[in-house]
């Protein structure tokens with residue numbers, strides 16, 4: 001495993017690699033297995049050094065990433081003439097904490113409700129009694145499993161992106177489009193669109209849970225609307241790479 005200092009040098013080396021699209025990883029959905037831009041993504045290139053996610057090495061690795069990032073940030077601040085100590089003395093921002101924002105509270109609560117529901121119901125998992133009798137997967141079942149994969153993948157993703165969007169929303173002029181808040185809320189909206197579609201497919205296959213899933217869908221639609229109202233320019237944000245084709 002690379003040491004923090006070697007990792008920092010590797011970050012610099014990767015940053016100088018030709019053909020990468022700057023910042024592409026900030027506004028994507030982080031689903032690298034399905035991404036057409038892996039060869040142009042710094043985040044993808046650097047994550048290839050990571051150990052497998054279920055191994056015990058992971059925590060040491062993440063610790064080294066943290067140390068390497070702090071080393072790199074210190075260097076950057078020095079080059080810009082900023083004393084890192086001054087940062088520690090800065091006053092907290094005056095904007096309300098995003099954790100208390102109505103939109104974030106709603107999406108956070110939904111993510112945990114859905115998580116609990118998935119844990120309890122384990123949709124798509126065969127019961128032990130029929131496990132030997134399962135026929136080969138037909139197209140409908142295949143779509144159902146893909147939709148479930150989308151639900152699991154994006155469930156917590158949306159609250160993280162909305163939190164990030166709210167965290168920076170007071171930093172820019174209201175008419176500025178290419179801001180981190182708009183980029184973060186745009187990918188949250190894309191994920192919300194996909195989640196709504198995926199839940200519909202799941203519901204078609206689990207009609208016995210129709211009432212519960214409808215409630216999730218209604219809340220998702222409400223969150224989607226509130227996100228669009230809170231970030232009216234989000235859909236106009238041009239994501240590096242993805243929206244430039």
Ligand code: SF4
Pocket residue numbers: 024025028029030031032033035036037038041042043044
């Ligand atoms: S841009 Fe593609 S490869 Fe890079 S982090 Fe996002 S999904 Fe993964």
